[in-house]
Amino acid sequence: MKRRPIVAGNWKMNGTQEQAAAITRELLAHAVNPRVEVVLCPPFTALAAVGKLLGKSQILLGAQNVHWESKGAFTGEISAPILKDLGCRYAIVGHSERRQLFGETDAMVAKRLRAALANGLSGILCVGETLEQRKQGKTWAVVEAQLKAALDRVEPAAAQTQMVIAYEPVWAIGTGQNATAAQAQEVHEKIRNWLVQRFSRGAADGIRIQYGGSVKADNAAELMAQPDVDGALVGGASLEPKSFIAIVESTFQAKEAGCSTASS
Ligand code: PGA
Numbered sequence: 001m002k003r004r005p006i007v008a009g010n011w012k013m014n015g016t017q018e019q020a021a022a023i024t025r026e027l028l029a030h031a032v033n034p035r036v037e038v039v040l041c042p043p044f045t046a047l048a049a050v051g052k053l054l055g056k057s058q059i060l061l062g063a064q065n066v067h068w069e070s071k072g073a074f075t076g077e078i079s080a081p082i083l084k085d086l087g088c089r090y091a092i093v094g095h096s097e098r099r100q101l102f103g104e105t106d107a108m109v110a111k112r113l114r115a116a117l118a119n120g121l122s123g124i125l126c127v128g129e130t131l132e133q134r135k136q137g138k139t140w141a142v143v144e145a146q147l148k149a150a151l152d153r154v155e156p157a158a159a160q161t162q163m164v165i166a167y168e169p170v171w172a173i174g175t176g177q178n179a180t181a182a183q184a185q186e187v188h189e190k191i192r193n194w195l196v197q198r199f200s201r202g203a204a205d206g207i208r209i210q211y212g213g214s215v216k217a218d219n220a221a222e223l224m225a226q227p228d229v230d231g232a233l234v235g236g237a238s239l240e241p242k243s244f245i246a247i248v249e250s251t252f253q254a255k256e257a258g259c260s261t262a263s264s
Pocket residue numbers: 010168172173174175176212213214215233234235236237
């Protein structure tokens with residue numbers, strides 16, 4: 001099965017409305033390759049401005065987080081219906097910065113993912129190990145536990161059509177030290193096999209698995225050429241339109257070369 005590659009830009013806590021609009025305009029000025037699904041995840045405060053500019057373009061809007069309740073007394077939180085109202089199609093859940101800096105637990109991540117899916121958003125579920133865990137040989141145990149917890153009560157149909165998994169080794173995020181293509185493929189393949197067991201071969205073959213962690217214009221081609229790497233979740237480089245466009249293009253080239261075909 002050929003999966004449509006997906007490249008998402010996670011702008012993190014960067015960008016006033018004006019700065020966000022400037023990046024968006026520059027991206028829109030380039031014809032984004034329709035063979036790649038492109039998603040922008042600006043800060044909550046810029047979602048409206050970016051969404052308005054994107055309009056009906058090919059580029060989709062995503063949020064960096066989503067709360068599990070729909071509404072109510074949850075100061076500082078943003079719900080899935082609010083995000084939908086702003087035109088969001090995606091929500092990132094379980095980013096390692098949320099887990100590490102803001103104490104998000106697997107249980108919270110699971111609730112966020114379920115809320116996104118229940119409200120018709122697609123979820124980008126982030127998983128990944130720390131350097132310490134990798135050194136201790138615990139990479140797969142950590143990733144598997146995160147997958148298990150987050151997908152505990154997710155239906156196969158929703159997983160297949162509304163979920164993307166982002167493998168983001170914590171040690172590679174914002175460090176300039178990306179995982180090698182072989183390291184990424186090794187974990188991606190294990191994730192795919194785990195999804196076969198959890199759901200089905202068909203579902204697992206349809207679910208896209210992004211790599212994230214210091215993806216740049218100059219390392220994207222090699223990473224994206226791996227058979228189980230279906231795109232990228234890009235932080236720093238997504239704030240530079242030229243780099244982001246180059247990553248999208250590299251992804252397209254790598255996948256057009258026939259590397260994204262998985263036997264179904
Ligand atoms: P980075 O961030 O590309 O800046 O390493 C990736 C991410 O946090 O999603």
